[in-house]
Amino acid sequence: MELGADAGTVPEAGDRSGGHAGAPVDVLDAFESVPAIIWAFEGPELRVVAANTGARASAGFRPGIVGRPIREVLPELEGQQIFEMMEEAYAAGRPVSAENRRVLVDRDGDGLLEEGFFTYTFLPTHHADGTVRGLVVHIAETTAQALRQAEAERAAAASERRYRHASEIVLELQRSLLPTGVPVLPGLVTAAHYRVAGDELAAGGDWFDVLVLPDERVALLVGDVVGHGAGAAGAMGQLRAVALDALHAGETPAAALDRLDRFAARQRATRAAGVCLAVLDPATGELEVAAHAHPPPVVVDPAGGTRRIEPPATPPLGTGGPAAGWVRDRLAVGESLLLYSDGLVERAGRPLGETVASLAETVAAARRDLDDRVLDDTSLPSSGVERLATVVTERMGFLGEGYEDDVTLVLAERRPMPEPFELVRDAAPTVLSAVRRGLTDWLEALGAGDDDVDALVYAAVEAVTNVVQHAYGGVAGTDGAERPVRVEARLGADGAARLTVADAGRWRPPPRGPVAGGRGVQMMRELTDDTVIEQGSHGTTVRLGRRLGRPVTIGVPPPVPDPRPREEKLTVDLDEEAGIAVLSGPVDLTTADQLRAQLLQAGRGGTRPLCVDLRRVTVLSSAGVQLFHDLAELMPELRLATGPDGVAAAVVELTGLGPLRAD
Known part of the structure; x- marks a missing residue:
């Protein structure tokens, strides 16, 4: 407690009055000698009624503290949530504690704040009728321990970083x-x-x-x-x-x-x-x-x-x-x-x-x-x-x-030797989905990795698309024998899948000029190990080869991926206010014309910005690539969102659409 006029008369040494509770001088000596900071408060304003030597020292031995609210005695604690914890303990009538709190304190009373770490215990005191009288506060300064612990944690973190760096190398x-x-x-x-x-x-x-x-x-x-x-x-x-x-x-x-x-x-x-x-x-x-x-x-x-x-x-x-x-x-x-x-x-x-x-x-x-x-x-x-x-x-x-x-x-x-993949259909746009489904199933049954499946299916569909567009003058017949396209695939003993796409027609110039067909051939060459195109009087044969593999697992096996998308219908989810069109499904020869009209309408003929989200696109063929090149000329503010990887991202970069990427 604070000594002097505010404290009253100090008992003489040796005075043992006070009965079995202990002599006042001994109680006072014990209170003053406790190796901690102890405050005693009364009333809702938490007025100071006692403060031991540790408490007075922590406040820079400020004079006249007894009888004053603690908020006046230690104003620098305002906003540091210490007063709020005291008031919570008083109002609830239950103990409140906090460990290793960083607090800025004025230790010397000179107005300058120093950092300290303290562990607080706020204990309510009660009147005889059980109502809350005030608080006794026990505070242990833990600054030295907290600094040692922080230094140890920094050293451990640095060691952990070095260890992780070495592990990663x-x-x-x-x-x-x-x-x-x-x-x-x-x-x-x-x-x-x-x-x-x-x-x-x-x-x-x-x-x-x-x-x-x-x-x-x-x-x-x-x-x-x-x-x-x-x-x-x-x-x-x-x-x-x-x-x-x-x-x-x-x-x-x-x-x-x-x-x-x-x-x-x-x-x-x-x-x-x-x-x-x-x-x-x-x-x-x-x-x-x-x-x-x-x-x-x-x-x-x-x-x-x-x-x-x-x-x-x-x-x-x-x-x-x-x-x-x-x-x-x-x-x-x-x-x-x-x-x-x-x-x-x-x-x-x-x-x-x-x-x-x-x-x-x-x-x-x-x-x-x-x-x-x-x-x-x-x-x-x-x-x-x-x-x-x-x-x-x-x-x-x-x-x-x-x-x-x-x-x-x-x-x-x-395993039993696999059967080859064979498909003969009329060279109509509807053959594209049959090739995609059938070839994907065949490659997955072999155990091919996703990258190989995507690459070979894309290349094969591009070859078939060229047949549909050019081999028979761009007009599909009703009799598969008259305008056939044959797709075959076999897996060689060397691990290479060899695909053949053959027609019996005579190619006409592509309807949009040579650039459209050129992109399809470019994609085929990029997606396979070898691409050979043989043209003759009885038709054209495209031979595609790619060595297949499946990834090895290094470390913990990755999560099982979601099933591969098999959407065969294109859907367009348009947010006109945001100017975003989200595409799902294939963008190929069968859907390009439909999509052209929808996107031109969404972009109001090029008078407003439009972002086309391709992240859920399952196929982006050369017909789709040509579409976006055409739209870019009509819609200066057209942008394509592809994400960092996936089907659309690879094709966009491969075919010169990269400058349109929004991400």
């Missing part, structure tokens, strides 16, 4: 060295998953590949370099490059392994690596496997039965051991081959044989669970091999607290 390096996809092949569906170690800085040592050999067999590789981090990632990249070079050059698989062994011995970073190489003939199922210090592959059949393929034990690469021995097997249609790195099965304190057996059981159970027993409403991938890879990776991680090392899985499942 390692992972980016690894992504740049690993394949981005696996081939789509007739009779064989493959998938590859790479999971980063629990400690991301431990990443870097695993590698894998799936490639078609010159003799049309398929090589599947999984390797593991000793060590982690950027150095291991670099060593992994070197070994992968050597293996790919040897196999692409036509060396036998055994010669390729020998070459890899010799290379690994040249430097410490690559020495003692492990590798497993499986060579499979998709047509016959004949399988050969060899390994250097690598876990054995597992085969799982459609019923969930498993077997291990164990080649002769061979020391790690580059350690001077003998050449790898080979073991032969046969993969039946419906069976899956699983290659994996040791990170999938190595667990501290558990024998490797035990965890490999657990893997076989896990694969078997997953195969049984995933075949016709999983409801459609699932976040699992739709592809069977992708599902199996996802579930096996997740379940094997349950054996411990995640993975202590990188994990790589490569799955290959034999």
Whole structure:
């Protein structure tokens, strides 16, 4: 409390009056000596009735504080929510507390504010009848602790940033060295998953590949370099490059392994690596496997039965051991081959044989669970091999607290050879939707990635559009035999889809001049690996080729994408006030004329700005591209919204419409 005239008479030392409650002098001494800030207030104005030494010191020993409202005593606290907390405690009659509040205080009474951190407890006091009398406030200054904690948090945040930066460098390096996809092949569906170690800085040592050999067999590789981090990632990249070079050059698989062994011995970073190489003939199922210090592959059949393929034990690469021995097997249609790195099965304190057996059981159970027993409403991938890879990776991680090392899985499942795609129709605009639907279904059944599906379907539709527009004078007949267009597609053993679009007509000049047809051919060439146009007296044949692939999964599998849009009718949602037209569906030969009239009307013939939103467009063909070029001449303030990626964004940039983009 404040001493002096306001405080009354101070008891003499040694006065022990006051009964069992304690002598006043002792109470006063205790109150003054409490190592905290203590205030006592009375009444709704919270007038000061007592303040210990800590409280008076915190206020710069300001005179005449007793009897005055706290708002007058400490005016610098106005607006810092301290008075509001006091009033809340008084009004509610219940304690209110706050921890580590930053408060600006005038410690010296000189009008200058200093920063402090305080923990507050506001405790109501009561009259005999239970009504609130006032407050006792206990305040502990925590400035030193708060500053230490803030410094520690800053240091931790900086360390975390450095750690994340290092992790990102390692992972980016690894992504740049690993394949981005696996081939789509007739009779064989493959998938590859790479999971980063629990400690991301431990990443870097695993590698894998799936490639078609010159003799049309398929090589599947999984390797593991000793060590982690950027150095291991670099060593992994070197070994992968050597293996790919040897196999692409036509060396036998055994010669390729020998070459890899010799290379690994040249430097410490690559020495003692492990590798497993499986060579499979998709047509016959004949399988050969060899390994250097690598876990054995597992085969799982459609019923969930498993077997291990164990080649002769061979020391790690580059350690001077003998050449790898080979073991032969046969993969039946419906069976899956699983290659994996040791990170999938190595667990501290558990024998490797035990965890490999657990893997076989896990694969078997997953195969049984995933075949016709999983409801459609699932976040699992739709592809069977992708599902199996996802579930096996997740379940094997349950054996411990995640993975202590990188994990790589490569799955290959034999399937029946696919039937080719064939369609013969009358060269009328309605054939475009049939080509889109049929070819999309065929490519998706093969397991092609979305980018390949979009590219090939676009290219094929462009070729068919040219037939409809030009091969028969622009007039479609009623008899498909008189004005036919034939579309065929086959998947080669090298993983390339080859499409043929053929007609029996004689091409006429395009109705809008050569530029319209030129854009269609340009799009075909950009979207395929090779485009060949053969014209003769019996018609024109367009041959399109593109090597198919499916993305690999690096890290956690991405969310399952929404179903691919299959809209075959164009809809236009017009907001006249905002000047926006949102398109959904195909913008092609069948819808371009309808759309031309609607957009000209929406833009009032070019007298008002119009933004056309293409983000929900499923097809933007050369006929649609020509439409927007024509409209741009008539409507100077026409803009196209495409988003950063997707169907429309790619076509707009490819065909010279980029300057019209609104985003």
